[in-house]
Amino acid sequence: MNKVILFNKPFGVLSQFTDKGSADSPRPTLSAFIDAPGFYPAGRLDRDSEGLLVLTDNGALQARIANPRQKMPKTYLVQVEGRPDADALEALRRGVTLKDGPTRPADVRQIDAPDDLWPRDPPVRFRKSVPDAWLEIVLREGRNRQVRRMTAHVGLPTLRLIRTAIGPWRLNQLRPGAWRFAAESGP
Template sequence: MKYILFNKPYGVLCQFTDNSSKQKRPLLKDYIPIPNVYPVGRLDLDSEGLLLLTDNGQLQNRLANPKFAHPRTYYVQVERIPDESALNRLRHGITIKNYLTRKAKVRILSEEPDFPPRIPPIRDRQNIPTCWLKITLTEGRNRQVRRMTAAVGFPTLRLVRVSLGSNSQQVNLTGLQPGQWRNLTSQEINMLLTFK
């Protein structure tokens, strides 16, 4: 079995082939020369960070299926600085397209994360401050984080998934620059295989 951790850069499509676009877009195969592995869940084209790939179909299904409620943590740069009311709305769930999101853990980061600059950079609006949130979800619906922050009036500018799992049991991006990948350690694999 193969288990790969990839730090997906901005603008990379979370698939190995692309027949839907006339414009050539960067794909997983441009970074990962390993055959027959598939992403566990997805990251949007404009999102960055942790992506697991494996050829273990059972694990892929268990980690991607919302019923198992595996925590996923994101660092999210938003436009302006949310007040406590907006943070509480995110924590208690937001209605998006007639669906109420599950409760989330949300807090403002005291320091900006030490990420390399995004290419291309986010738009810079001198008169509008930004801040970074740490958001942990137990579901991963399409563009959920972006829709949640927009719904409370603080649009997402940059989104980076940084870990999968809880604080005591997690796989994270430590040591991987955007575009880099590595095989999971045996300890990380065992942890993933025992996730409930």
């Protein structure tokens, strides 16, 4: 049976096991948290994003999870700068046109600030004069920095981005830097 690892990637960690960047200032990678030979990330999560990263020891499963044609839903909690109005939310739901073309429609809803969220290190910048809000966004594609580009397109820059689910797998109560094995079909 194929094995799956669910990992809560902390802010600032690369979604790979080695850093091919500057040798002078190495950045933290998955190898600082996961010692499980033969596992590889199925998809990516930007260094400045947090949350669920799925790793597997099966190449076909890895491709199925990462392939945009599979339309596997990915759920994000997104803290944005500003207050979304009905037009901005509807634009995100319909899909917006970015430099690399139109996005697929997304499920988007405004939510209350999550009360069980861990603090981020470093903290999100806070400005008394600018309100913020939280959105839950479900995408069925995975372009580079897509959520950030979509929210910026409607005038709501992303302050914090946390992936909470990929297909059947959920972050649940997994704390930053922690991982656990899960079944191929989900938790």
